[in-house]
Amino acid sequence: MTKGLPRQKPIAGIKQVIVVASGKGGVGKSTTAVNLALGLTANDPSKSVGMLDADVYGPSIPKLMNLKGNPELTDNNLMIPLTNYGIPCMSMGFLVDDVAPIVWRGLMVMSAIEKLLRQVDWGSLDYLVVDMPPGTGDVQLSITQNIPIAGAVIVSTPQDIALMDARRGAEMFKKVNVPVLGLVQNMSVFQCPNCNHQTHIFGSDGARQLAETLGVKLLGDVPLHLNIRETSDRGKPVVVSSPDSPEAEAYRKVASAVVQRLKEVRP
Amino acid sequence: MEHSNDGNLAQVQHVVLVLSGKGGVGKSTITTELALALRNAGKKVGILDVDLCGPSIPRMLSVGRPDVHQCDSGWVPVYTDAKKSLALMSIGFLMEDPDEAVVWRGPKKTALIGQFVSDVAWGELDVLLVDTPPGTSDEHLAVLENLKKHRVDGAVLVTTPQAVSTGDVRREITFCKKTGVRILGIIENMSGFVCPHCSECSNIFSKGGGEELAKLTGSEFLGSVPLDPLLSASIEEGKDFVQSFPNSATFSALTSISQTLLSSLQAA
Numbered sequence: 001m002t003k004g005l006p007r008q009k010p011i012a013g014i015k016q017v018i019v020v021a022s023g024k025g026g027v028g029k030s031t032t033a034v035n036l037a038l039g040l041t042a043n044d045p046s047k048s049v050g051m052l053d054a055d056v057y058g059p060s061i062p063k064l065m066n067l068k069g070n071p072e073l074t075d076n077n078l079m080i081p082l083t084n085y086g087i088p089c090m091s092m093g094f095l096v097d098d099v100a101p102i103v104w105r106g107l108m109v110m111s112a113i114e115k116l117l118r119q120v121d122w123g124s125l126d127y128l129v130v131d132m133p134p135g136t137g138d139v140q141l142s143i144t145q146n147i148p149i150a151g152a153v154i155v156s157t158p159q160d161i162a163l164m165d166a167r168r169g170a171e172m173f174k175k176v177n178v179p180v181l182g183l184v185q186n187m188s189v190f191q192c193p194n195c196n197h198q199t200h201i202f203g204s205d206g207a208r209q210l211a212e213t214l215g216v217k218l219l220g221d222v223p224l225h226l227n228i229r230e231t232s233d234r235g236k237p238v239v240v241s242s243p244d245s246p247e248a249e250a251y252r253k254v255a256s257a258v259v260q261r262l263k264e265v266r267p
Numbered sequence: 268m269e270h271s272n273d274g275n276l277a278q279v280q281h282v283v284l285v286l287s288g289k290g291g292v293g294k295s296t297i298t299t300e301l302a303l304a305l306r307n308a309g310k311k312v313g314i315l316d317v318d319l320c321g322p323s324i325p326r327m328l329s330v331g332r333p334d335v336h337q338c339d340s341g342w343v344p345v346y347t348d349a350k351k352s353l354a355l356m357s358i359g360f361l362m363e364d365p366d367e368a369v370v371w372r373g374p375k376k377t378a379l380i381g382q383f384v385s386d387v388a389w390g391e392l393d394v395l396l397v398d399t400p401p402g403t404s405d406e407h408l409a410v411l412e413n414l415k416k417h418r419v420d421g422a423v424l425v426t427t428p429q430a431v432s433t434g435d436v437r438r439e440i441t442f443c444k445k446t447g448v449r450i451l452g453i454i455e456n457m458s459g460f461v462c463p464h465c466s467e468c469s470n471i472f473s474k475g476g477g478e479e480l481a482k483l484t485g486s487e488f489l490g491s492v493p494l495d496p497l498l499s500a501s502i503e504e505g506k507d508f509v510q511s512f513p514n515s516a517t518f519s520a521l522t523s524i525s526q527t528l529l530s531s532l533q534a535a
Contacts, residue, residue: 192469
């Protein structure tokens with residue numbers, strides 16, 4: 001074990017790392033992360049974007065991006081990311097069997113995260129979007145201590161239970177000096193496909209209010225729409241499968257807001 | 268571990284873990300509702316909230332931030348009412364600042380959970396429900412290791428119907444099988460949404476995934492709980508949904524699930 005904290009070292013070839021986090025589970029980090037990555041390229045096709053699924057215990061990126069299989073290795077033993085929709089991806093999900101639980105204590109997780117960061121042949125990328133697991137523990141610490149992060153996007157649903165954790169997530173990033181780019185309010189409202197009645201299933205506007213309280217920007221508001229879940233289950237995220245839909249537009253807006261904020265927080 | 272510590276769990280009849288693997292499927296909500304339903308059925312219930320990073324139960328039961336006291340046998344749990352029918356222990360009670368982030372690595376979490384499991388003076392309980400964080404990590408291993416001396420009746424797994432959830436819950440099922448934890452059953456949460464205006468049912472998070480998962484893995488399917496804005500509002504405000512909405516479909520679902528669970532526990 002090395003003494004002291006690991007030193008932050010950038011990943012060669014990657015210009016900016018954006019982490020998508022929340023604190024709370026199940027608010028849509030992974031869904032937001034894939035659609036953000038696709039939104040970034042949709043808004044500016046000249047940009048190259050990669051995805052790192054750091055959710056070691058519950059890797060969702062393979063499912064969402066319709067990717068499967070073990071990564072091949074380059075001549076110098078770097079893992080080659082699997083690519084779909086133009087986005088190279090790496091996930092623990094590619095390295096383990098579908099049903100195998102990843103029952104690892106913190107130390108092993110640290111080691112796995114190191115590999116996912118350093119032993120991947122990312123090539124040259126403008127952005128690396130990192131999908132974080134829920135919580136504020138080993139994975140979050142390992143990533144923030146290991147690599148410089150341009151900014152964090154915090155996803156929350158409107159309800160207080162989620163916001164409490166989102167606030168802790170934001171605080172964690174402040175503690176480790178990672179700029180918080182802003183909040184995404186997810187699952188904000190549901191519109192009945194039959195009668196168009198709107199129901200705020202998970203509460204109303206809480207994330208907007210939290211953003212104001214924390215003094216961070218609200219990057220976007222994504223409604224609860226069947227299409228998002230259906231396309232996710234099919235492995236074709238809404239930004240590519242229904243690019244003209246309001247949901248896809250909402251994600252593209254988040255992507256523009258992220259780019260704008262990155263310019264603002266650049267040291 | 269000292270033998271005398273088992274004293275704190277000696278009068279607890281049944282211990283049930285509430286697991287998922289996937290975050291945000293409603294473990295804490297289901298734990299709270301099961302506890303309230305069991306209490307409604309006359310049982311003495313305890314909840315141990317080992318989600319150190321996101322302790323939700325205190326908020327859901329509206330217990331605020333009480334002081335936690337020590338007695339000879341350890342920590343005294345927080346009771347939600349004067350009759351002491353529902354006891355709770357959560358890290359939420361030990362933090363100075365409720366908004367403070369608990370950014371700990373594994374070994375520290377393991378140590379605290381060890382204390383939570385052995386050093387809370389639960390007294391007599393019919394059922395102790397253990398609410399866990401998502402995943403299969405230090406917290407889960409710590410709970411199992413510390414509960415080894417006392418019997419763990421088994422685990423209830425909560426999932427939402429969609430593929431990304433059932434995928435993670437499948438891993439959790441394998442975890443249970445490998446660690447010898449009996450799977451008491453699977454609950455499918457957020458199963459269908461009924462529009463309050465026109466009663467059209469929309470399967471926002473899909474439907475049936477939990478039931479299929481149960482069939483696929485040979486586990487019992489305990490039931491489905493619909494996506495109900497009244498339930499989310501109740502939880503948000505820390506109200507007792509079971510008391511407030513006894514005529515709802517959600518109430519029937521929760522009651523039926525808690526009764527099936529209780530029969531399972533008593534039969535074993």
